[in-house]
Amino acid sequence: xxxxxxxxxxxxxxxxxxxxxxxxxxxxxxxxxxxxxxxxxxxxxxxxxxxxxxxxxxxxxxxxxxxxxxxxxxxxxxxxxxxxxxxxxxxxxxxxxxxxxxxxxxxxxxxxxxxxxxxxxxxxxxxxxxxxxxxxxxxxxxxxxxxxxxxxxxxxxxxxxxxxxxxxxxxxxxxxxxxxxxxxxxxxxxxxxxxxxxxxxxxxxxxxxxxxxxxxxxxxxxxxxxxxxxxxxxxxxx
Amino acid sequence: xxxxxxxxxxxxxxxxxxxxxxxxxxxxxxxxxxxxxxxxxxxxxxxxxxxxxxxxxxxxxxxxxxxxxxxxxxxxxxxxxxxxxxxxxxxxxxxxxxxxxxxxxxxxxxxxxxxxxxxxxxxxxxxxxxxxxxxxxxxxxxxxxxxxxxxxxxxxxxxxxxxxxxxxxxxxxxxxxxxxxxxxxx
Numbered sequence: 001x002x003x004x005x006x007x008x009x010x011x012x013x014x015x016x017x018x019x020x021x022x023x024x025x026x027x028x029x030x031x032x033x034x035x036x037x038x039x040x041x042x043x044x045x046x047x048x049x050x051x052x053x054x055x056x057x058x059x060x061x062x063x064x065x066x067x068x069x070x071x072x073x074x075x076x077x078x079x080x081x082x083x084x085x086x087x088x089x090x091x092x093x094x095x096x097x098x099x100x101x102x103x104x105x106x107x108x109x110x111x112x113x114x115x116x117x118x119x120x121x122x123x124x125x126x127x128x129x130x131x132x133x134x135x136x137x138x139x140x141x142x143x144x145x146x147x148x149x150x151x152x153x154x155x156x157x158x159x160x161x162x163x164x165x166x167x168x169x170x171x172x173x174x175x176x177x178x179x180x181x182x183x184x185x186x187x188x189x190x191x192x193x194x195x196x197x198x199x200x201x202x203x204x205x206x207x208x209x210x211x212x213x214x215x216x217x218x219x220x221x222x223x224x225x226x227x228x229x230x231x232x233x234x235x236x237x238x
Numbered sequence: 239x240x241x242x243x244x245x246x247x248x249x250x251x252x253x254x255x256x257x258x259x260x261x262x263x264x265x266x267x268x269x270x271x272x273x274x275x276x277x278x279x280x281x282x283x284x285x286x287x288x289x290x291x292x293x294x295x296x297x298x299x300x301x302x303x304x305x306x307x308x309x310x311x312x313x314x315x316x317x318x319x320x321x322x323x324x325x326x327x328x329x330x331x332x333x334x335x336x337x338x339x340x341x342x343x344x345x346x347x348x349x350x351x352x353x354x355x356x357x358x359x360x361x362x363x364x365x366x367x368x369x370x371x372x373x374x375x376x377x378x379x380x381x382x383x384x385x386x387x388x389x390x391x392x393x394x395x396x397x398x399x400x401x402x403x404x405x406x407x408x409x410x411x412x413x414x415x416x417x418x419x420x421x422x423x424x
Contacts, residue, residue, distance in 0.1 A: 003406035010399040011318045017395035018322035021388050025323040027341070027421050136337075203423045204324040207317035214310050 035135035036073050038114040039103035050075055050114050052098035059087040069095040069118070076116045076178065079129040085122040095120045100177065106147075106154050110184035112138035115150055118175045127171045130157065132180045134166055141180035144170035150177045251359040254289055255376050258351045261285045262380040265344075269384075276340045283343030290350040298354040299410030308407075312415020315403060319396060319420040341421040349414040352377045352397070353404045370401045377401075 018025055036050040051072035058065040063083040070077040076097060085093045100115040113134050134141055145154040157170035157178075168180050265282030269275045290298055352373050361369035377397035378390055385393055400413040 007399075007402055007406050010395070010402045014318065014392070014395040014399045015322055018319075018392040019325075021392055025319055025392075025420060026385065026389055027345075200320065200423060201324045204317050204320045207313050207320070207419065211310055211314045211317065214306075 033073075035113075035133065035137070036075060037135075038099050038101065041137055048073075050099040052096070054097070055095045057085070057093040057095060059085075059090050059092055062087060064093050064122070069097050071097050071099070071116070075114065075133045076118075077131040078118055078172075078175075079131070081126050081128075084124060084126040084128060085120065086125050087122055090122060093120055093122045100150055102150075104150050106145075108183060109145060109154055109181050110139075111145070111179040111181035112141050113180040115177055115179040117177050120175055124173060124175060127173050128175075130170050130172055130178055132168050132178070134168060134180050136166060139182065141168055142182040144168055144172075144178060144180050146172055146174065147177045148174075154179075247359070247363040251356070251363045251372070254351075254356050254359045255372075257289055258286065258356060258376060259380055261351075262348075263383050266384040276337065279337070279340030280343045283340070283345075283347030286344070286347030286351040289355045293355055293358055297358045298350070299357075299404055299408055300354075301409075305411065308409050308411035309415055311403070311407065311409065311412035313419060315400070315412055315416025316419030316423070318399070319416060320423050338422060342418055345417040345421045346414055348377075349400070349410060349417050352380075353400055353413050354410050357401065357404055366405050370398070370405050373401045373404075374398045 034048075036048045038050055040047040053069055053071040055067060055069035057067040057080065064080065064085040064087045066080060066082045066084075068077055068079040078095070078097065080095075087093060096117075096119050098117050100117055103111070103115065105111060113132055116132075130144055132141075132144055143156045143159055146157055147154045157172050159168070159170050172178075261282055265278050265285075268278035269282075295301060356376060357369045357373045360372040364372075374394060374397040378394040381393045382390065400417070403413055404410060
């Protein structure tokens with residue numbers, strides 16, 4: 001009984017600890033958060049629209065400060081080194097990051113992320129580092145692509161170091177439109193997924209029902225068997 | 239005589255803990271390259287399971303008695319592990335099918351290593367309190383590279399729950415089943 005109480009306390013402690021972090025259970029295999037799609041693939045289920053972001057970078061002694069601009073959902077981050085912008089005559093640089101409302105797919109490239117437009121009110125002087133998250137519902141991207149016009153030509157950016165799972169890095173010398181993808185001569189296969197999403201509450205409900213329906217009879221049978229064993233022992237003793 | 243046995247137990251527990259940490263951290267670093275993710279998980283799971291070799295099944299909590307109850311207990315543990323995520327299902331990621339087999343390998347390997355061999359080695363060294371606390375501590379440290387810092391509290395709580403099950407029921411089947419179910423469901 002004491003052991004049962006300790007186990008119950010540990011279970012409650014776990015539920016409280018896991019409740020304090022999203023998504024509530026994470027074992028390091030997939031991305032921490034589902035991807036927020038502009039054009040969700042059919043297997044995505046519930047979808048939240050991707051967010052945009054704005055950053056004002058200070059200019060001190062004619063040089064722009066080190067800073068980064070990112071969307072609120074963190075799906076794209078662009079980092080700037082000190083003196084990255086041509087900041088002549090400015091007291092700050094305004095940088096905007098916004099997802100494109102449409103999802104054009106250029107010929108020969110398959111994008112697996114949203115397309116983001118990054119603009120600033122001053123031209124870049126130094127390379128900036130772009131970090132993009134991608135989803136586990138699509139194949140892994142090979143590179144980040146950049147374009148001046150989403151319906152124009154897309155160029156592959158120089159890829160930086162490996163990073164966290166479901167994250168891709170590259171550096172760029174120009175702002176514009178950015179998306180991660182891979183060279184594709186044919187449409188990618190549909191990504192098959194297991195569990196999660198909208199099915200998770202059903203899975204947990206089924207587990208609880210199975211535990212109750214199968215566990216109770218097993219426990220009762222066990223108790224009857226041990227009671228019968230005790231009775232036999234008593235008869236043997238008599 | 240007692241001190242010789244104790245120092246041998248301490249050496250064994252230390253070696254098991256060091257090996258597990260080495261395998262876990264190597265697996266996580268290799269898995270960061272998307273080309274090696276599945277291979278790193280499969281090989282990592284196998285390498286973790288290796289540490290349980292040589293231990294008697296009962297010493298690891300893998301006896302066959304009351305197997306049905308153990309499996310049911312595992313499903314109950316899985317439900318508890320998933321409960322917080324299920325309550326906020328709108329923000330739950332999906333596991334790609336390609337990773338499902340790898341997730342099973344890692345779940346089984348981790349349970350054999352942490353609640354199996356490491357627990358048994360620490361139990362031999364200092365009894366159940368040392369086994370529960372020690373396996374939970376090493377479990378949390380082993381996940382420091384794969385999880386953001388804010389998740390480590392939940393990781394520690396999950397490790398404690400599974401270790402306490404191992405202690406209370408002298409059983410490793412349920413932690414294996416619960417861990418596999420939870421990983422597959424997410």
